[in-house]
Amino acid sequence: MANARRRFLRLSAGAPLGLAAWLGDGCSPPARSRSAPRGGGAGGGPEAPEDEPIVVPAVNGAINVQPARCLGCLPTDQTIEPDLVRLQLSIVYELGFDGIRITAPLGDRGTLLAAIPYVRAARAIGLDALVLLADFSGLTLARALFDDRHRHAVLKMYTDIFAPPPLPVRPQLHGLGPQGTGRISFQILNEPAGFVGVPPDVYVRELLTPCFDDLRQLYPDLIVVSAAEAGDKEGPPRLRAMLEAGLEQVCDRIAYHVYTRDVIPLLGDHVRRIVWVTESGTVGTAQHLPWVRDVFPQIVAGIPDVLRIFYFDLFDPAAGVYRVLDVRPAGRGFEAVFESTELHEYWAGRVREAAAGRPLLGFDSLVPDIRAYFPTLADTQAYDAAPWK
Secondary structure (H helix, E strand, O other), X not given: OHHHHHHHHHHHHOOOHHHHOOEOOOOOOOOOOOOOOOOOOOOOOXXXXXXXXXXXXXXXXXXXXXXOOOOOOXXXXXXXXXXXHHHHHHHHHHOOOOXXXXXXXXXXXXXXXXXXXXXXXXHHOOOEEEEEEOOOOOOHHHHXXXXXXXXXXXXXXXXXXXXXXXXXXXXXXXXXXXXXOOOEEEEEOOOHHHHOOOOHHHHHHHXXXXXHHHHHHHOOOOEEEOOOOOOOOOHHHHHXXXXXXXXXXXXXXXXXXXXXXXXXXXXXXXXXXEEEEEEEOOOOXXXXXXXXXXXXXXXXXXXXXXXXXXXOOOOOOOOOXXXXXXXXXXXXXXXXXXXXXXXXXXXXXXXXXXXXXXXXXXXXXXXXXXXXXXXXHHHHHHHHOOOOO
């Protein structure tokens, strides 16, 4: 636990003083005020006594998170570093996000298993989890989902691993919502025309439709999200082709990507489903804050059906492009170095404003040992027994 505490202090040192000072067990706020409800998919909880710490208000939407398990490790190395998982999730929680989107690639055993603790721990503290069923490279998953012999078994593996709710960390906590855990959603592939060469109508009729039917049978409460198409001007025509092929009848959420303002008016027509923008961001660290502050409201105003936007992204290996922060080794653990300092302060300021002086619980006080959510023997056996290989 001493090492866990050092990790938490290292993280807090990079946060604005006003936010860092409130995070942790029993930290006193600079002022007392009425409680701020926790937002997002988990729903608001009952009001807590003014001197009782509350969970961080979820006021900053959702964010894409990479299922990083180790830095610089080879694919043959199946290591999952607990401190690396905890670092990313603690930042997501303490910056007031209400959900994560994370890829679970079928063709990469180590990375799929590494996504498990991200999803389970996030849901345990009340954050929603959108699991993207897609490979970072190759066609392993796309081929399996097109194959009538393997599709049901592959989807059963995913639902068995990711869909059951984990035990809440502290179900009595104020603000975690009545159901105690975050919701689970699956998104079926990522930009299929561009990444795996599947035309829009084929995607809807021959891939999404049978997947939707199977998932309804396997786990009826699961939220099924369609693939988005490219977030530039190539995307809207493909989206219209998906709609013409019956997209609205075979998913619970329609997904868009928005990487340029120009596509907003092209995606503005009303649909009969809720829309999630599952990726939106811009190139260049200096442009990150203006994009979130100015363009996100334009998306909501210009596309009436949008109820959720996932920022892209928290961390990836490419400096100065989309990521908010870099992750580096530090002693026996890891540290986060924020590159988008203005965006980080913007998010942290919104958390402070919503908390209105209330003391906030730190991530480590909710999840003292992230390993409690690591893959089990049953998880690894389910993956290894899948018939698609």
